[in-house]
Amino acid sequence: MAGGRTTGLILLPDQALHDTGDHPENGRRIPAVLDHLYRAPEWSELAVIESRQAEPDDILRVHGQGHLELIESRAAAGPGWIDGDTPISPGSYEVALKAAGAAMAGVDSMLGDPGSGPDSLFALIRPPGHHATPDRAMGFCLFNNAAVAARYAQHRHGVDRVAILDWDVHHGNGTQDAFWEDPSVLVISMHQWPLYPGTGWLAETGAGEGEGLTVNLPMPPGCGDREYLEAMGAVVEPALEAFDPGLLIVSAGQDGHFADPLSNEAITATGYNRMADRAASLAGRLGIGLIAVHEGGYNLATLPRLDRAILAGFGSYATDLDEGATGLPGGQGFDPGWDDRLREILKAQRPYWPLG
Ligand SMILES: [Zn+2]
Secondary structure (H helix, E strand, C coil): CCCCCCCEEEECCCHHHCCCCCCCCCCCHHHHHHHHHHCCHHHHHCEEEECCCCCHHHHHCCCCHHHHHHHHHHHHCCCEEEECCEEECCCHHHHHHHHHHHHHHHHHHHHCCCCCCCCEEEEECCCCCCCCECCECECCECCCHHHHHHHHHHHHHCCCCEEEEECCCCCCHHHHHHCCCCCCEEEEEEEECCCCCCCCCCCCCCCHHHCCCEEEEEECCCCEHHHHHHHHHHHHHHHHHHHCCCEEEEEECCCCECCCCCCCCEECHHHHHHHHHHHHHHHHHHCCEEEEEECCCCCCCCHHHHHHHHHHHHHCCCCCCCCCCCCCCCCCCCCCCHHHHHHHHHHHHCCCCCCC
16 A cells, blocks of 8 residues: 555445335445455455444434434334335334444544554445434435434544535535534535535535534536545635544545436546545544545446545555446536636635635
């Protein structure tokens, strides 16, 4: 590992028991990723940490009692839908607890025994979490894994400030809601806008004591590597450095890839590799741990390469960033209107952060 950083995986047993059939967010996603990673030359260098199961009290640091009981009872009632996007099955409650528990196991590894674990961890979990609000499951998400991990880090390990960087192509509305008025958790979301769920405009900056601690970067359709990396350099990295968190959690959704069926962005494997490298480098400069929790990514032909590209960025592995036989990104030579949007974002954020 050329850069000297180490990374690893947190694996989720029994993930297929969250049985969503042919839904885009299905039980074939994570096995496809793992099958690809097993064959990668750097596999033997990856630390592998087993998940554990979150307790109801861990979930209740973010979600209401009614929400917890709804997920448990709806799962027990048999296969069905929480809303028009969000399926549930008899195993979903247990798998959702284990997904949140995997993120918590990552927190323990980062904060529990300094020097014993890798510099970063990527939790290969599902269901995703960033759309789940304190009292509502939506957008394929049941419990908000990143938010539960952030609260656990504060509760169990006494971390004062946690930062969550969400690069899933959809706005992390659930995470935003969980910490809207909370000055101890910085929530930054880069996402295509407009797109599901419709929130995440740049004027949404938090409220009360949390005013300024929600940072939204609504990226126009057609944005790719150049725009996302510029957004990181211009806003994300300066804000994270100024906030000086004790832990960085990345909500890692790779559905902004050009071949993903659920977005119109044009990010490549190289782009995800560079974003991961930049996030890990920043965590290194701040002297803090990094935990990535898997969110979206719905093209089974490309998702495994993207997740590997992220691990390569975290761990400084030289790797083959072959896009596979999926063609070239759309949007090349097309001006998505990013330069104007970036000026608007900077104007909205300058009252809160030392931006150039
Ligand atoms: Zn998404």
